[in-house]
Amino acid sequence: MDWAHPEAVVWRNRALMVFDRVSVPIAVCDVYGAVLLANPAMAAECGTTPGRLRGRDVLELFRPQEATQVERIAEALRLRHRSRYQVSVRWQAPGGAERYGELTADPVSDTVEETPALLVMLRVLGEREPHRRTPPKVTPMEAHILTLLAGGATTAQAARETGLTVDGVNYHLRRLSTRWHATNRTELVARAYALGVLAAGVWPPTVRNAE
The missing domain is CATH 1.10.10.10 (Winged helix-like DNA-binding domain superfamily/Winged helix DNA-binding domain)
Structure with a gap:
């Protein structure tokens, strides 16, 4: 879709509005994992605002539990495979508790030849209280x-x-x-x-x- 067209701009604005209002933590990252755009739900998991997440490495914010998972995904992206990828992660919630869950990354782009961005969704599976x-x-x-x-x-x-x-x-x-x-x-x-x-x-x- 040509985003310069007036109708495309309207749809883009509507998409961003939905993106911001979705309760599921979502971010758009470049192929290297740097955050390009994050919704408020994703920022809340990091105890910050969406703007402050821009440029941050998503795998530093959410630590992978298995390094081999990340290596396999990197190799698949290098070969331009377009599967859905999942990574088990841990992170520290704003209240200090350690949470664990799953990041799901879907490569997205307008053409097969274009280097894809990653649509990343976070699923929270549980929480461990901080050791006192x-x-x-x-x-x-x-x-x-x-x-x-x-x-x-x-x-x-x-x-x-x-x-x-x-x-x-x-x-x-x-x-x-x-x-x-x-x-x-x-x-x-x-x-x-x-x-x-x-x-x-x-x-x-x-x-x-x-x-």
Whole structure:
């Protein structure tokens, strides 16, 4: 069809409207797998917008589970075979879970001689929840000292609050620093948050997992 003809332009615009509204994730890629056009459903699977997918490698966005599948498809396309190709893939959903499914690629072009584009559709088959690491345990005294330090207390203030001597507070700090490979108290508090020991977004500081 001559897309310069007014009727062809109308049909092209209608096709793009349907393309955008289809709930199935779809993209048009060049023969090398670079995204030329993606619909909102495909972009949503990548946590972005259709425009930001343009130029991205579809097999980097959706990782093949078997490299041999991709090699066979590349060879078939090189020989200008026009079958439907399927690739088992995995990817990370915007929420962090790992999804798995199947990409289906159909070569499309106006003539047999023309290098085809690939109409790619994604079928979601399932989802695995992200692995959530359990925060390391701390003793009640270590928990108390960590919350005091995170709240800005000095060693002397922590000693008064806990009923320990300054040396006693330092003893617990050295033990925690050794376990978490922290070089100073600022890093120790930062690691407590990073490891999930101190609850994020809570004030005053609170320990999530004391023994």
